[in-house]
Amino acid sequence: MGSGKIKMFPVLVFTLILLLGSVFLGRYPSPFVTRFSDIMGDSLVRQVILDIRIPRIIMAFMAGMVLAASGTVFQMIFRNPLVDAGFLGVSGGAAFGASLGIVILGGSISAIQGAAALFAFSGLGLSWFIATRIRFGDWVLRLLLSGIAVSAMFASGTGLLKYLADPLRELPELTFWLLGGLWGITWSDTLQVAAVCLPCLLVIYLFRWRLNLLSMQDETIFSLVANASLERLLLLLAAVLATSAVVCKTGQVGWVGLIVPHMARRLCGSDAQTTLPVSLLLGGFFLLFCDDMSRTLLSGEIPLGILTSFIGAGLFLALLMNRQFALKRG
Amino acid sequence: MKTAVSIENLSFSYDRQGPPVIFNMAFSLFAGTVTAVLGANGVGKTTLLRLLLGLYTPDQGDIRFFETPRAGYKAGRIKQLMGLVSQNETIPFDLSVEEYVLLGRAPHLGLLAMPGPQDREAVRTALDTVGMSHLAQKAVTRLSSGEKQLAHVARALAQAPEILLLDEPCSHLDLMNTRRMLNLMKTIADRGRTVVFTTHDPNAAAAVAHGIMLVKKGELVAFGKPETVLTEDLLTKTYGGGVEVVHTDRGPFVRTM
16 A cells, blocks of 8 residues: 555646646647746736636546546446446436437526436436346346446437437537537536535545445455445445536546546555545546647547547557556565 | 354245245354354355355344344444355455455444554454465465465454354365365464354364254254264265265264265
């Protein structure tokens, strides 16, 4: 654990540098780097930074932390390193809800976000309910199987809504939402998301050592933990609530929840007491880095989901193939 | 001697309409003893351990620990009282041996507490007892089967339970590791803990157990000292024949014919 804490320090330093540096990245007044003299000399630049760039930076960092933390929770509770919020019908439900908001409910922001949150939770509820009805396998397997089925149902619903959407008006909005992005994020959005996410992140952070326990076999957990079901439920609810709050504002942003916990484990070992804080930092770093590219590289926004998937999948392959990253403890 | 476990009239079935997996079982185990549960595959040995642990609720019967009914203990206290090493335990993430054994301290920690120096000391003692101190920093997933099994026992020892349940602890072990595991059970019992383990090997049971239970179709065929239980008659009744018992200076030796 000691070496894990030592490795956390450079991650923290790089993260702080990126957080600060992101303030100086953008397309206004000139592409890429905003000079200090521009900030001092132009009140519009200052306004852009204070009202647009900073809330977006905070939102990107927070969203990255949430997706990475919930990825860690899902992977450990489901004892499966290939799981993220996409399982259990959470992301699928949110995507379906948002599509419903755009195509059927008129497309107002509140309709899209409300429906996304409602269906994210419905995804979890439905997966949970079906899991209690399955008569074979252990709890984790039952929940995963029902989650996969529920996600597939939502995916077909989203497909149907895409088919029904007006190709000129609704379909582009729907497609852009499904690809994810942080355009138009305001202070009010950031504070709303923070109000939900920060308490959830605090719960996950406080329970981080117990995540190790909850990743054991059912029998072992039973012999060590007095009320494991309640702890699992609390952590899953915190993860889903925070994820749906983020997804409502950002749209679908894939791969963060999957790749970041892997990177943290490769860097600091598997003890969640260290892995979780490192995941939070790396998640924030990763999403902020992608969002910086999304809003800086081209004159138009590159959808965030495209960048996270592209870079995430690349990093994942690099982690799989690079022996340097292999855990050396023995 | 204190009675650590006493069972009266214990019955259990997975399906209320189906046949009982455990039927009308009764026995008492003294503290500081090793008890082996012997029987063919599927006779209810693991189910018996799970009933003792509280993972299953009996259909009828009474389970007491140190003269107090199970229901008289708070959920948290029961976790301190009983440890389990289950069969084929798997660990999905590569925790180090030390981090893994530390999980055994959970019943002694508050809900949001992190393990402290006292817990790390308990881990060191547990690793010392199983002879694995030198592997403390190695990833559990990289241990051999024998080392893994010993790490599971160390985790259960860090829990400091009064009663330790081991489900087929020798099933994947070679000769020397089996000997090591059996000696370990003896050491644990000598320290006043009560050990109950299931096994398919009557000779392993004879080597270490103070008492042996023979189980057939969920019923207790016999329970007593190895020399009184490991007889051809009782083993034939338990396994259905083909068993020979040779009496040696070191006690009964069972072989198949």
